[in-house]
Amino acid sequence: MDEHDIRALCHRYMDAVEAADLDTIARLASPEIRYWDSVTAEEHDHGALLAMVKAGAKAVERRSYDSRQIHVFDHGFMAQYALALTGRDGSTTTLWGALTARCFDGQLTRIDDYLDATKFDRALLFAPA
Numbered sequence: 001m002d003e004h005d006i007r008a009l010c011h012r013y014m015d016a017v018e019a020a021d022l023d024t025i026a027r028l029a030s031p032e033i034r035y036w037d038s039v040t041a042e043e044h045d046h047g048a049l050l051a052m053v054k055a056g057a058k059a060v061e062r063r064s065y066d067s068r069q070i071h072v073f074d075h076g077f078m079a080q081y082a083l084a085l086t087g088r089d090g091s092t093t094t095l096w097g098a099l100t101a102r103c104f105d106g107q108l109t110r111i112d113d114y115l116d117a118t119k120f121d122r123a124l125l126f127a128p129a
Helices: 003-019 022-028 046-059 117-124
Strands: 029-037 042-044 060-073 076-087 092-104 107-115
Touching (some): 003 022, 003 060, 003 076, 022 107, 029 046, 042 046, 046 060
Parallel strands (some): 029 107
Antiparallel strands (some): 029 042, 060 076, 076 092, 092 107
């Protein structure tokens, strides 16, 4: 994969997460993907990644990856972003984050996602009781 392909893969992945497009995420992520996030501090597999995206979509009305800064390197990328969330009650918050990803043959093989966890609990409270 060249720089253009890797950058496009990053945008397709982030766009798919914004839209909770599980079919696209499932295709972009290798079946053997390992996904780690700083909120749970745990590593997850392909199925758990999809479940986390689905749960996140249910918890908020809208989410978008804004202010994307993508840095490409051999076999991967680092993306810095502002995750803008709108809760079911209309409230908003922004979580600052960065993810690093490795890719091979057009698919993501590893993602390490770092979010500003100090604001994460508040973001989860958007879901109605």
